[in-house]
Amino acid sequence: MACPKLFLSCLLLQVMFLFLVPEVAHGQGLKVGFYQKTCPSAEAIVKKVIGEVMSVAPSLSGPLLRMHFHDCFVRGCEGSILLNSSTNQAEKDSPPNLSLRGYQVIDRVKTALEKACPGTVSCSDILAIVARDVVVATGALSYDVETGRRDGNVSSLTEALTNLVPPNANITTLKADFAQRGLSVKDLVVLSGGHTLGTSHCSSFTDRLYNFTGKGDSDPKLDSNYVARLKLKCKPNDQTTLVEMDPGSVRTFDIKYFDLIPKRRVLFTSDIALLDDSQTKAYIDLQIKTGGSTFFKDFGVSMVNMGRIGVLTGTAGEVRKVCSKVN
Numbered sequence: 001m002a003c004p005k006l007f008l009s010c011l012l013l014q015v016m017f018l019f020l021v022p023e024v025a026h027g028q029g030l031k032v033g034f035y036q037k038t039c040p041s042a043e044a045i046v047k048k049v050i051g052e053v054m055s056v057a058p059s060l061s062g063p064l065l066r067m068h069f070h071d072c073f074v075r076g077c078e079g080s081i082l083l084n085s086s087t088n089q090a091e092k093d094s095p096p097n098l099s100l101r102g103y104q105v106i107d108r109v110k111t112a113l114e115k116a117c118p119g120t121v122s123c124s125d126i127l128a129i130v131a132r133d134v135v136v137a138t139g140a141l142s143y144d145v146e147t148g149r150r151d152g153n154v155s156s157l158t159e160a161l162t163n164l165v166p167p168n169a170n171i172t173t174l175k176a177d178f179a180q181r182g183l184s185v186k187d188l189v190v191l192s193g194g195h196t197l198g199t200s201h202c203s204s205f206t207d208r209l210y211n212f213t214g215k216g217d218s219d220p221k222l223d224s225n226y227v228a229r230l231k232l233k234c235k236p237n238d239q240t241t242l243v244e245m246d247p248g249s250v251r252t253f254d255i256k257y258f259d260l261i262p263k264r265r266v267l268f269t270s271d272i273a274l275l276d277d278s279q280t281k282a283y284i285d286l287q288i289k290t291g292g293s294t295f296f297k298d299f300g301v302s303m304v305n306m307g308r309i310g311v312l313t314g315t316a317g318e319v320r321k322v323c324s325k326v327n
């Protein structure tokens with residue numbers, strides 16, 4: 001908006017414009033304790049439900065953490081991952097999301113919140129609080145979650161396909177995909193540490209085991225003993241078997257994932273790629289050397305950063321009554 005002469009009136013116009021444009025920005029409008037007045041027990045309710053869920057189904061910690069990440073990377077953290085489509089064209093129908101689980105947990109949290117404070121707590125905020133609570137339940141340090149997100153009403157299979165980072169991404173793609181969403185190289189390496197939890201389907205990495213370059217070979221960046229072990233578990237077209245990403249401690253939030261990277265015992269190209277950048281490599285080396293001196297605190301900071309991506313706040317979007325459908 002150029003305004004060379006009528007400076008004051010133009011300034012006024014610009015200010016009005018700022019107020020009229022719905023906020024779709026990196027974290028603007030979010031704050032810690034957004035529901036303090038409107039639903040003071042909101043976070044306690046989420047914590048209680050997650051505590052109950054974790055005691056009977058601890059393997060849901062991984063998928064629930066990953067759900068927030070997959071929400072935020074497609075259209076921002078606005079709950080589009082949760083929407084159903086009658087024609088199977090929503091984000092959740094997209095191949096990278098077919099391995100997500102735990103939607104019923106979000107519904108259970110939402111039902112409890114609707115009972116206590118109808119129409120108040122957004123589904124996108126539920127995803128952010130749940131992600132915090134599952135990592136804390138598995139051993140991470142707690143951190144304050146910013147809230148105040150509102151829910152979007154669009155969810156597209158194709159957008160999920162094009163926006164979610166594939167497991168064969170190299171370091172250049174990873175850095176660009178994070179930077180595009182306002183996340184730093186440090187956020188990239190710290191958040192990749194989320195792979196300390198959970199499992200992967202064989203199909204997400206079998207290309208590294210069989211026929212990597214079309215000559216029946218495996219990825220030379222994988223430890224050969226690990227390749228042999230993985231081949232015993234995963235046959236070439238296996239779509240169903242699950243493999244632990246951080247073997248032996250998939251339900252514990254710890255720094256073992258970082259230990260595995262230089263040993264070349266990590267499942268994805270995107271994991272091993274973290275050795276290809278001096279900053280991400282230095283971070284991994286430091287965490288290994290110091291027993292994860294800063295990882296736990298860093299994780300909370302980076303989760304907050306991720307939770308700011310493309311949020312809808314103020315009067316933008318809506319607070320869905322049911323997380324799987326728009327009002």
Ligand code: HEM
Binds near residue numbers: 069191192203
């Ligand atoms: C940096 C780019 C990333 C890539 C390419 C990537 C890729 C993947 C893939 C392919 C899987 C296995 C899915 C399956 O086959 O079941 C997975 C699992 C997982 N990812 Fe990532 N991921 C990335 C970043 C993140 C981030 C930022 C987080 C969270 C902070 C995260 C958390 C998880 C968790 C917890 C699981 C285990 C899910 C389960 O147990 O079902 N990932 N990731």
